[in-house]
Amino acid sequence: MTELKGRLLCNEPLAKYTSWRVGGAADQLYIPFDKQDLCEFIKSLPKDEPVFWMGLGSNLLVRDGGIRGTVINTKGRLKDMRINDDGSVYVEAGVPCAHVARFCAENGLVDAEFLAGIPGTMGGALKMNAGAFGGETWRIVKNVEMLNVTGDVTLRDPKEFSVSYRSVKSANNEWFLSANLVLETGDSAASIQKIKGLLETRAKTQPTNQPSCGSVFKNPEGDFAARLIEATKLKGYSIGGACVSEKHANFIVNTGNATATDIENLIKYVKRKVQYIHGVELQTEVCMIGEAISD
Numbered sequence: 250m251t252e253l254k255g256r257l258l259c260n261e262p263l264a265k266y267t268s269w270r271v272g273g274a275a276d277q278l279y280i281p282f283d284k285q286d287l288c289e290f291i292k293s294l295p296k297d298e299p300v301f302w303m304g305l306g307s308n309l310l311v312r313d314g315g316i317r318g319t320v321i322n323t324k325g326r327l328k329d330m331r332i333n334d335d336g337s338v339y340v341e342a343g344v345p346c347a348h349v350a351r352f353c354a355e356n357g358l359v360d361a362e363f364l365a366g367i368p369g370t371m372g373g374a375l376k377m378n379a380g381a382f383g384g385e386t387w388r389i390v391k392n393v394e395m396l397n398v399t400g401d402v403t404l405r406d407p408k409e410f411s412v413s414y415r416s417v418k419s420a421n422n423e424w425f426l427s428a429n430l431v432l433e434t435g436d437s438a439a440s441i442q443k444i445k446g447l448l449e450t451r452a453k454t455q456p457t458n459q460p461s462c463g464s465v466f467k468n469p470e471g472d473f474a475a476r477l478i479e480a481t482k483l484k485g486y487s488i489g490g491a492c493v494s495e496k497h498a499n500f501i502v503n504t505g506n507a508t509a510t511d512i513e514n515l516i517k518y519v520k521r522k523v524q525y526i527h528g529v530e531l532q533t534e535v536c537m538i539g540e541a542i543s544d
């Protein structure tokens with residue numbers, strides 16, 4: 250077997266890997282050296298090992314009891330990005346979305362500006378079909394490179410995935426290694442200016458200086474989760490260290506000492522209240538994983 254070059258950490262607390270700054274420990278966390286190394290590592294795992302991938306942890310609520318099995322963390326790894334001969338853009342799963350937006354803009358490729366303010370990786374954006382300001386990840390995907398549990402790598406067409414609003418369905422136990430993106434050519438300076446404008450809008454409307462996971466709930470058809478939560482008078486409502494943001498009602502912020510349990514309890518409370526007052530069942534956008542701590 251090829252020697253592994255990544256870092257394997259045992260019983261690793263995940264709070265420092267998530268944007269909410271909460272979460273228990275993973276039994277083991279692997280930080281791959283590169284794509285090849287990651288494929289070798291996956292091949293080396295027992296076939297029944299539970300495996301969970303994370304990027305920048307900006308859409309994850311890891312429960313306080315942590316995650317049993319192996320967590321793969323691509324943050325700062327799998328970071329190659331280049332323009333292919335056919336003009337498409339090759340982006341590995343660990344590249345931050347903000348870098349993709351800037352790289353495309355600087356190379357006169359437009360329509361990836363929406364990625365600028367999304368604080369996750371390309372891998373996370375592919376899994377979530379991340380979107381903002383009218384743009385959506387899978388609208389610019391030409392194809393993706395997948396790794397499965399047996400270590401096989403395949404190039405796949407978007408038609409092979411069921412893609413919808415903040416949801417992408419694929420087979421279990423396969424993950425995104427990279428994507429090729431297709432973009433229109435356009436004016437580089439205008440694209441950079443557009444990014445600046447989008448970031449300013451975010452700073453004005455979102456609590457970007459507090460730990461959060463962005464929007465907690467998906468927008469229901471024809472409405473906005475933030476509007477419903479605000480109309481339920483829940484802005485500023487808190488449980489423990491978790492608080493519904495005063496700035497954007499669909500954000501729950503960690504005011505300093507929140508636990509994952511506080512956040513999950515607040516999510517459930519908001520859901521119940523909105524259902525009671527407005528008769529709308531909100532669906533969570535954030536991924537909740539791991540084990541709760543039993544009393």
Ligand SMILES: Cc1cc2nc3c(=O)[nH]c(=O)nc-3n(C[C@H](O)[C@H](O)[C@H](O)COP(=O)(O)OP(=O)(O)OC[C@H]3O[C@@H](n4cnc5c(N)ncnc54)[C@H](O)[C@@H]3O)c2cc1C
Binds near residue numbers: 309370373
């Ligand atoms: C302040 C703030 C603003 C935000 N604004 C937006 C926004 O405007 N639009 C939006 O869509 N989202 C937004 N988000 C949410 C989040 O940034 C996105 O969902 C992002 O795409 C998650 O990427 P990540 O790398 O952090 O993924 P993680 O949070 O680490 O993981 C999210 C999911 O992706 C899976 N995953 C991660 N990498 C891979 C991979 N390589 N292969 C397979 N699965 C993988 C994980 O298993 C998990 O299911 C915001 C978050 C914050 C904190």
